[in-house]
Amino acid sequence: MSNYHDLLLFAVLPYLSVxxxxxxxxxxxxxxxxxxxxxxxQFLENKMHFWALVPFHYGILTVIAGHFVAxxxxxxxxxxxxxxxxxxxxxxxxxxxxLLTLLGLIxxxxxxxxxSKIRTVTSKVDWxxxxxxxxxxVTGILVAVLYPxxxxxxxxxxxxxxxxxxxFNPDITYVSALPLMVKLHIVNAFIVVGLFPFTRLVxxxxxxxxxxxxxxxxxxxxxEARRAG
Amino acid sequence: xxxxxxxKKNQVDIPAFKRDYITMLNEDxxxxxxxxxxxxxxxxxxxxxxxxxxxxxxxxxAAQETAAFFKQNCASCHTIGGGRLTGPDLKDVTKRQDxxxxxxxxxNPQAKINAGDPYAVKLHEEARGVLMPSIPGMTAEKADFLLxxxxxxxxxxxxxxxxxxxxxxxxTPEDIQRGIALFTGHQRLxxxxxxxxxxxxxxxxxxxxGGQLGPDLxxxxxxxxxxxxxxxxxxxxxxxxxxxxxxxxxxxxxAEIHALVALFEDTAKNGRILPNVAVLNxxxxxxxxxxxxxVLFDLIWRAxxxxxxxxxxxxxxLRGLP
Numbered sequence: 001m002s003n004y005h006d007l008l009l010f011a012v013l014p015y016l017s018v019x020x021x022x023x024x025x026x027x028x029x030x031x032x033x034x035x036x037x038x039x040x041x042q043f044l045e046n047k048m049h050f051w052a053l054v055p056f057h058y059g060i061l062t063v064i065a066g067h068f069v070a071x072x073x074x075x076x077x078x079x080x081x082x083x084x085x086x087x088x089x090x091x092x093x094x095x096x097x098x099l100l101t102l103l104g105l106i107x108x109x110x111x112x113x114x115x116s117k118i119r120t121v122t123s124k125v126d127w128x129x130x131x132x133x134x135x136x137x138v139t140g141i142l143v144a145v146l147y148p149x150x151x152x153x154x155x156x157x158x159x160x161x162x163x164x165x166x167x168f169n170p171d172i173t174y175v176s177a178l179p180l181m182v183k184l185h186i187v188n189a190f191i192v193v194g195l196f197p198f199t200r201l202v203x204x205x206x207x208x209x210x211x212x213x214x215x216x217x218x219x220x221x222x223x224e225a226r227r228a229g
Numbered sequence: 230x231x232x233x234x235x236x237k238k239n240q241v242d243i244p245a246f247k248r249d250y251i252t253m254l255n256e257d258x259x260x261x262x263x264x265x266x267x268x269x270x271x272x273x274x275x276x277x278x279x280x281x282x283x284x285x286x287x288x289x290x291a292a293q294e295t296a297a298f299f300k301q302n303c304a305s306c307h308t309i310g311g312g313r314l315t316g317p318d319l320k321d322v323t324k325r326q327d328x329x330x331x332x333x334x335x336x337n338p339q340a341k342i343n344a345g346d347p348y349a350v351k352l353h354e355e356a357r358g359v360l361m362p363s364i365p366g367m368t369a370e371k372a373d374f375l376l377x378x379x380x381x382x383x384x385x386x387x388x389x390x391x392x393x394x395x396x397x398x399x400x401t402p403e404d405i406q407r408g409i410a411l412f413t414g415h416q417r418l419x420x421x422x423x424x425x426x427x428x429x430x431x432x433x434x435x436x437x438x439g440g441q442l443g444p445d446l447x448x449x450x451x452x453x454x455x456x457x458x459x460x461x462x463x464x465x466x467x468x469x470x471x472x473x474x475x476x477x478x479x480x481x482x483x484a485e486i487h488a489l490v491a492l493f494e495d496t497a498k499n500g501r502i503l504p505n506v507a508v509l510n511x512x513x514x515x516x517x518x519x520x521x522x523x524v525l526f527d528l529i530w531r532a533x534x535x536x537x538x539x540x541x542x543x544x545x546x547l548r549g550l551p
Contacts, residue, residue, distance in 0.1 A: 003365050050533060054526050078423055082414035087426070088437045095515030100522055145512055147442040152414075152427030173365065179442070 003176070009187050010161070011170035017194030024197035025205065038203035041118050048111040056104025062097035063140070066151075071162055074155035081152050090151050091144070098141045105133055129199045132192050139185040147179060158186075295374040296389075302364050303375070304390055309382045311392030315359050317352065319390075320383045323376055335372040337363055400491035408492025411485055412439075420479035425489070430507070431496050437514075438507035450490070450497035 029036055042049050070077050081087040109130050112122045144150055161174035175186060196202065306316035322331065326348065334341050334349060338361040341349035353360065382388040410416035413434065414424030429446045430439025481489070 047535060050530065051523075054530070055523060058522075058526075075421065078414070078421075079417070081427070082417060082424065084413050084426065084434065084436050087414075091437070092511065092514045092518060095511065096518035096522060099515055099519040103519065103523070145508060145515075147440070148437070148508075148511065149427050149440045150442075152423040153440065153442050156423050156427070176365070 006172050006176045009183070009190075010172040010175050011165075013187065013190045013194075014165050014170070017190045020194045021196050025202065028197055028202065029205075036202050036206045038200050039121065041121055044117045044121070045111060045115045048107055048115070052104050052107035052111055054104070055100040056108060059097045059099070059101030059104060063094065063101060066094055066097070067154075070151060070154045071159055074159040077151060078155050081149070087149055087152065091149055094151065095141070095144050098137065098144060102137045102141060105130070105137060109134075125195075125199050129192075129195065129201065132188060132195065135188050136185065136192060139181055139188065143179075143182050143185055147182065295371075295378045298371070299375060299378055299390065304392070306359075306361070307390075308392035309379060309388035309390040311388075311390070314392065315356055316361060317355065319379050320388070322383075323380050328376060331376055332369055332372045335364075335375065336367050336369065339363065398487075400494060404488050404491035405495045407488040408490075408495075411488055412492060418479070418485060419482040422479040422481070431492075433496075437511050441508070446493060447496055450493040 042053075077090075081090065112118050112126065112130075147153075157174050157178060161171065164171040164174070175183065178186075192201075196204075303319075306314050307319045308314060310318065310320040312318055330348070338349070342353050342360070382390055407416065411418065412425040412429075412431065414426055418424065425446070426434065426439040428440040428443035430441065431446050
């Protein structure tokens with residue numbers, strides 16, 4: 001890849017994606033507040049739903065948390081990895097999370113493709129998102145398997161690169177020499193970020209987090225007729 | 230005030246009001262615009278100062294920047310007066326070769342070699358086929374600044390770019406042990422870089438072995454022709470290979486390089502490249518773990534709601550009903 005392409009993909013695209021993410025998310029929330037949802041289809045099909053949603057979400061949340069922690073505290077990760085057994089435990093755990101994500105995603109796609117009720121409520125942009133997520137997760141797993149040990153080299157490549165982006169002084173030398181697979185993983189991530197506000201991914205912004213700590217609510221009918229039941 | 234005085238109670242003298250208002254505006258305008266003659270000297274002074282800053286700053290900054298640039302991009306393969314590394318010692322290079330030629334070469338080394346320039350081909354051979362990479366963002370101006378720097382540094386009795394001085398002491402078993410500790414990360418690298426195992430592997434690491442982002446280092450000692458200053462330097466993560474194939478990392482300390490070379494010499498003597506089963510083991514561990522987690526999910530949510538109708542049918546079948 002030439003320098004020009006690298007510059008475009010690693011110094012321009014990230015800002016473009018984040019800009020689109022912010023502007024369109026806000027605009028969509030103002031214009032179509034109630035479209036901020038993952039549009040659950042659990043009601044239409046429940047059996048495959050479990051094997052799609054549960055592994056996918058536990059997997060992806062673990063993987064994203066890992067990327068985020070390595071970005072925030074790279075030195076602590078390196079300190080953890082300084083004993084090879086600990087490095088191997090971390091890497092295998094991350095690979096397990098990645099494989100669970102892939103398995104969940106395969107189930108999701110199969111469910112949307114085979115169950116006719118679900119296919120009806122699937123939009124074109126859902127398929128685009130599925131394609132991007134497949135690329136993202138497959139390249140992620142391949143990077144983990146073909147170019148170990150990412151949890152360590154992330155600290156010397158991705159962390160300084162992402163910081164340089166955050167400080168509005170992008171330094172693409174950290175990433176321009178990485179293998180193509182790693183680059184594809186990075187670029188595709190920026191594309192997903194850019195398309196985020198156009199897809200059902202917006203549900204991430206409205207996750208009902210307080211459900212985790214609020215007191216349980218008892219829902220009951222209000223009125224004489226239902227009191228017996 | 231005058232404006233208000235001209236406005237009597239319930240009775241406005243329009244012409245007087247207009248006159249006063251215009252006078253007021255004129256005075257205000259004079260106060261705000263003191264006239265070109267008065268501000269010209271001051272303005273000229275400011276313009277001159279700004280011009281000075283604009284012309285001088287980049288030159289001062291350029292000199293500092295060039296040294297930093299050299300350190301970051303050139304010092305991994307070149308010294309100034311410290312002997313050959315991957316690339317030649319640059320001391321007095323401007324006396325050995327024409328400046329315009331050097332400028333062209335810095336800007337695009339490959340083009341010169343491809344064009345069959347005899348001097349460039351000779352340099353390429355002397356570097357044992359390692360091609361000098363084109364530096365991103367290199368311009369003729371930057372190349373000139375670099376040549377100025379090399380000239381100035383060559384004139385000094387001891388350049389700041391004479392390179393690392395690495396111990397020539399014979400290797401001891403302790404050096405090898407320290408090399409292993411540094412390679413695996415048990416001993417943290419002084420400048421904070423990730424341990425070698427993050428990207429490289431050598432035999433005898435056990436477990437799942439070392440990383441695969443960088444090359445296998447089993448034969449690195451032979452590949453780099455034994456233990457010389459050049460090979461030691463080549464171990465520095467700012468080595469040309471790293472610049473081309475990997476990433477920017479904090480440099481190694483001379484004592485660390487000494488211990489790592491000891492390890493690589495030992496590996497070259499005793500090690501043999503084993504078939505790489507680490508990737509397979511790693512994948513199998515991942516797959517096994519994923520299956521275990523799925524079983525766990527099934528157990529945790531064993532009482533999950535599955536369907537309405539199927540349960541009813543099953544109940545009926547158990548009771549022997551149609």
